[in-house]
Amino acid sequence: MPDTRFFKSAGPFKVSALAELSSSTIADQHFVDKDIIDVAPIESAGSDQVSFLDNPLYVGAFSKSNAGVCVVHPDKASHAPEGMVLLLSETPYLSYAKIASAFYPELDSIDKTADTAFVHPTAVIGKKSTIKPGVVIGARAEIGSQCEIGANCVIGPGVILGDQCKIGPAVSIQYALIGDRVRIFAGARIGEAGFGFASSESGHFTVPQLGRVIIGDETEIGANTTIDRGSAADTKIGKGCRIDNLVQIGHNVILGNGCIVVAQVGISGSTELDDFVVVGGQVGFTGHLKIGKGVQIAAQSGVMNDLPAGEKYSGSPAVPMRQWMQQAAMLRSIGRKKVRKDG
Numbered sequence: 001m002p003d004t005r006f007f008k009s010a011g012p013f014k015v016s017a018l019a020e021l022s023s024s025t026i027a028d029q030h031f032v033d034k035d036i037i038d039v040a041p042i043e044s045a046g047s048d049q050v051s052f053l054d055n056p057l058y059v060g061a062f063s064k065s066n067a068g069v070c071v072v073h074p075d076k077a078s079h080a081p082e083g084m085v086l087l088l089s090e091t092p093y094l095s096y097a098k099i100a101s102a103f104y105p106e107l108d109s110i111d112k113t114a115d116t117a118f119v120h121p122t123a124v125i126g127k128k129s130t131i132k133p134g135v136v137i138g139a140r141a142e143i144g145s146q147c148e149i150g151a152n153c154v155i156g157p158g159v160i161l162g163d164q165c166k167i168g169p170a171v172s173i174q175y176a177l178i179g180d181r182v183r184i185f186a187g188a189r190i191g192e193a194g195f196g197f198a199s200s201e202s203g204h205f206t207v208p209q210l211g212r213v214i215i216g217d218e219t220e221i222g223a224n225t226t227i228d229r230g231s232a233a234d235t236k237i238g239k240g241c242r243i244d245n246l247v248q249i250g251h252n253v254i255l256g257n258g259c260i261v262v263a264q265v266g267i268s269g270s271t272e273l274d275d276f277v278v279v280g281g282q283v284g285f286t287g288h289l290k291i292g293k294g295v296q297i298a299a300q301s302g303v304m305n306d307l308p309a310g311e312k313y314s315g316s317p318a319v320p321m322r323q324w325m326q327q328a329a330m331l332r333s334i335g336r337k338k339v340r341k342d343g
Contacts, residue, residue, distance in 0.1 A: 002038070002104070009103050012037045015069055018050060019087055021102050022095035024071060027086035034085060036069055039100050045070075050087075052096035071096045106166070109146040123155075126163065144180065156191065162217065175229040179217035179239070187224040190215075194228035194235075194251025194269060209251060211235060216257065222247065231269070238275065250287070262299070274309065284316075298324075 002009070016032040019025065026032060040049040042058055045067035052071040053062045059079050062070065069085045071092045080086055089095040113119060113131040123137045126145030131137070135149050138157035147165045149155065156174030161167075165178060168186035175191040184190065196207040211230020216239035221227070225247040229235055235249065238257035243249075248266045255261070256275035265279050268287035273279075277291055280299030285291075292309025302316030312321040319327070 007104055009038050010105055011103050012048075013099075013102065015085055015087075018069065018099050018102075022071060022087060022089060022098045024087040024089040024095045027077065027088055031069075031085045034068065039096075039103055040067065042067060042070070050096075050099060052092050054093040054096075071099065109148055109164075120157075132169075138174075150186070159191075168223070175211075176213040176215065178215045179219070181218045182215055183220045185221065185223040185225075185245070188221050189224075189226040190221070191229045192226060194231050196231050196251060196269075207231065211251065213237070216240070219243070222263070225249075228253075228269075244281075256293070 012035040014032065015026060015034045015036060018036060035048065036050050037048045040046065040051055042051045042053060042061050042065050045051040045065060047066060047068040049067055050069040051065065051067040053076055059076060063079045063081055065081060067084060069087060070080065071087045071089050072080065073090065073092050074088045077086055077088060087095065109128045109130050111128050114133040116133045117131045117135040119125065119131065119137045120139040122139045123141040125131065125143045126147060128145055129143055129147040131149050132151040134152040137155045140158045141155050142160045143149065144161050144163035144165060146163055147161055149167050150169035150171065152170045153167055154172040159173050159176050161178045162180035162182065164181045166183045168184060170186055171184050171188045173190040191213045193209040196209055197204040198207055209229055209231050211232055211234045213227050213229050213235045215237045218239060219237055219241040221243045222245035224245055225243055227235060227237065227249045228251040231251045233252050235252055236254045238255050238259065240257055241255055241259045243261045244263040246264050247261050250267055250269035252270040253267050254272040256273055256277065258276045259273050260278045262279060262281040264282045267285045270287050271285045271289040273291045274293035276294050278296045280297055282300045283297050283303065285303045289303060290306045292307055294310045295307050296312045297303060297318060298314035301314050301318040304317045307313055313319060314321050314324040315327065
């Protein structure tokens with residue numbers, strides 16, 4: 001059960017309400033009025049809690065679970081222990097996410113600006129927005145309605161945030177236009193100067209970075225991630241993207257809608273990812289590449305060439321997944337032969 005010092009449950013909910021919230025079907029209608037007080041992991045859930053099964057690796061734990069209710073795909077329902085109420089869903093994890101959000105909703109914003117915050121007289125703060133202690137908001141900045149700006153954030157001059165944005169503590173945002181319902185986690189740096197310089201025998205001369213960062217609606221940006229502003233054109237992040245912690249996005253990079261970028265990825269300047277690209281952890285991109293729609297790239301790959309749409313890639317340099325698996329098998333075979341020969 002979540003620690004009540006940090007999380008406050010909105011429960012209980014009846015099974016019928018959970019089914020409606022999660023767009024799932026109750027396997028046994030006799031239990032529609034059963035009260036459920038909280039969510040919990042499959043291994044530790046009790047008779048008055050709800051859990052879920054999505055990963056087949058946890059079927060064994062599911063079959064022994066004491067959860068009162070579990071969201072599960074119909075194909076796995078036969079593994080349920082006796083007495084468990086099942087909510088049948090084609091997408092169990094999504095259904096569970098909706099249930100967990102009902103138990104633990106985002107707190108409503110309130111109209112409050114901390115005494116220790118500095119808001120420039122020309123800045124505009126929308127209704128029901130909360131500005132926490134230590135925040136600095138620069139001249140001509142515009143903060144939408146129902147936003148929350150975390151402690152010690154710096155919002156630079158001219159920055160625009162849409163409605164219902166939630167900015168974690170110690171975030172800095174400058175030279176940026178940000179859409180509605182965007183969430184930026186602690187310590188992120190949005191709009192810093194890109195890595196641009198001209199070199200000569202006498203040294204390196206910094207090139208002014210004159211673009212912006214534009215972030216689409218409903219995107220989330222993880223803790224300590226950095227997104228550089230454009231050098232002349234803009235850096236653009238599409239709608240509904242999910243960017244993990246510790247990601248570096250260089251100047252003029254473009255991400256399409258719905259992209260997923262996992263932790264410690266580095267994307268060099270002017271590379272473009274089309275819609276719904278998925279990038280595993282610690283992937284590195286060289287600059288000026290074009291990555292096609294729906295491409296999936298395995299963790300720790302090195303991308304050095306354009307990648308056409310709809311394929312899976314792995315390795316460094318990244319190649320189609322099937323080719324990489326053949327290469328890996330060949331290397332293992334060579335290694336075994338060498339061990340036998342040396343032995």
